[in-house]
Amino acid sequence: MAAAIIDGKAIAQDIRTELKKEIEKLKANGVTPGLAVILVGDDQASHTYVRNKDKACAEVGIHSEIYRYPADLSEEVLLQKVAELNEDPAIHGILVQLPLPAHLSEDKVIDAISPEKDVDGFHPVNVGKMAIGKEAFYSCTPYGIIKMLERENISLEGKHVVVVGRSNIVGKPAALLSLKESATVTVCHSKTKDLSAFTRQADVVIAAVGKAKFLKKDDFKPGAIIIDVGMNRDENGKLCGDVDFESAKETAAAITPVPGGVGPMTITMLLYNTVQSAKQKAQQAVK
Numbered sequence: 001m002a003a004a005i006i007d008g009k010a011i012a013q014d015i016r017t018e019l020k021k022e023i024e025k026l027k028a029n030g031v032t033p034g035l036a037v038i039l040v041g042d043d044q045a046s047h048t049y050v051r052n053k054d055k056a057c058a059e060v061g062i063h064s065e066i067y068r069y070p071a072d073l074s075e076e077v078l079l080q081k082v083a084e085l086n087e088d089p090a091i092h093g094i095l096v097q098l099p100l101p102a103h104l105s106e107d108k109v110i111d112a113i114s115p116e117k118d119v120d121g122f123h124p125v126n127v128g129k130m131a132i133g134k135e136a137f138y139s140c141t142p143y144g145i146i147k148m149l150e151r152e153n154i155s156l157e158g159k160h161v162v163v164v165g166r167s168n169i170v171g172k173p174a175a176l177l178s179l180k181e182s183a184t185v186t187v188c189h190s191k192t193k194d195l196s197a198f199t200r201q202a203d204v205v206i207a208a209v210g211k212a213k214f215l216k217k218d219d220f221k222p223g224a225i226i227i228d229v230g231m232n233r234d235e236n237g238k239l240c241g242d243v244d245f246e247s248a249k250e251t252a253a254a255i256t257p258v259p260g261g262v263g264p265m266t267i268t269m270l271l272y273n274t275v276q277s278a279k280q281k282a283q284q285a286v287k
C-alpha cells in the first residue's frame with residue numbers, strides 16, 4: 001500500500017494560526033513577541049532562510065529585527081550585538097544564522113546568547129535541560145518532528161526510532177526528544193557499519209544525513225514511518241531530501257516530503273519558541 005504523505009506545510013499552518021491568536025492575546029496585555037535574527041556574510045541559502053523567517057514572523061504578528069553584517073565582521077562586534085540584544089526588553093528570541101564564516105567561533109557566539117532568549121535551543125544550558133527531560137527551548141527541527149507526529153496521532157512510545165545523523169542541531173536532539181517520548185532509540189552516523197541493517201529494523205527513521213536521496217526503499221522495513229530532514233539539491237538542481245521519496249513511498253506507512261515536510265515545521269517551532277519566551281516574560285512581569 002502506498003504511504004500516507006505527511007503534509008508538514010498544512011500542520012505548520014495550523015500551528016501558526018493558533019500562535020497568531022495567542023499573540024493577539026499577548027498584545028492585548030501589552031507584550032509583543034520580538035525575534036532578532038543575525039546574519040553574517042552573503043550565503044544565498046542563508047539569506048533565503050532568513051527572509052522566510054521574517055515573512056513568517058510578520059504573518060503571525062511577531063516583531064522581527066534582522067541584522068545583516070558583511071562576512072569580515074569581527075567576533076568582538078558580533079558578541080557586542082548579542083550582549084545588547086540579551087538586554088533588549090523588546091526582544092524575546094535571538095537567532096544567529098548558521099553556518100558562520102570560518103573566523104567566527106559558533107560555540108562562543110551560541111554561549112553568549114542568554115539561554116532565556118535562545119529560541120534555537122542551541123545553548124548548552126537548553127541542550128542540558130533537554131537531555132534530562134526538563135522544559136527548555138528545544139532545537140526547532142527535532143521539536144517540529146515531534147509536534148508533527150503528535151498532530152498525526154503517531155506515538156513514539158515503545159517504537160524503535162533510528163536516527164541517521166548525529167549533528168548537535170538535528171541528530172542528537174532528535175534522539176534525545178525521541179527518548180523523552182519513550183521510544184527505543186538507535187543513533188547511526190557516518191562511521192556506522194552496515195547502516196541499512198539498522199534502518200531496516202526501524203519503526204521510525206529520522207534521516208538527517210545531508211546527502212541527496214541517500215536512503216532508498218530497500219533501506220526501510222515495509223510499513224515504516226520515514227521522516228526526511230534533508231535539504232539537498234538533486235542532479236537537476238531541484239530541492240530534495242535524504243530519502244529517495246519516489247521509491248520509499250511505495251512501502252512506507254507514512255513519509256514526509258521535501259519540500260513541504262520538516263522544513264515548514266522548523267520555522268513554525270522558531271515562532272512557537274519565541275511566543276513561549278514572550279509568555280514567560282509576561283508572567284515574570286506579573287509576579
Ligand SMILES: Nc1nc(=O)c2c([nH]1)NC[C@@H]1CN(c3ccc(C(=O)N[C@@H](CCC(=O)O)C(=O)O)cc3)C=[N+]21
Binds near residue numbers: 095140258260265267
Ligand atoms: N541558527 C540557525 N537556526 C536554524 O534553524 C537554521 C540555521 N541557523 N541555518 C540553516 C538551517 C536550515 N533551516 C531551514 C528552515 C526551514 C526550511 C524550509 O522551510 N524549507 C522549505 C523549502 C524552502 C525552499 O523552497 O527553499 C520546505 O522544506 O518546504 C529549510 C531550512 C533552518 N536552519
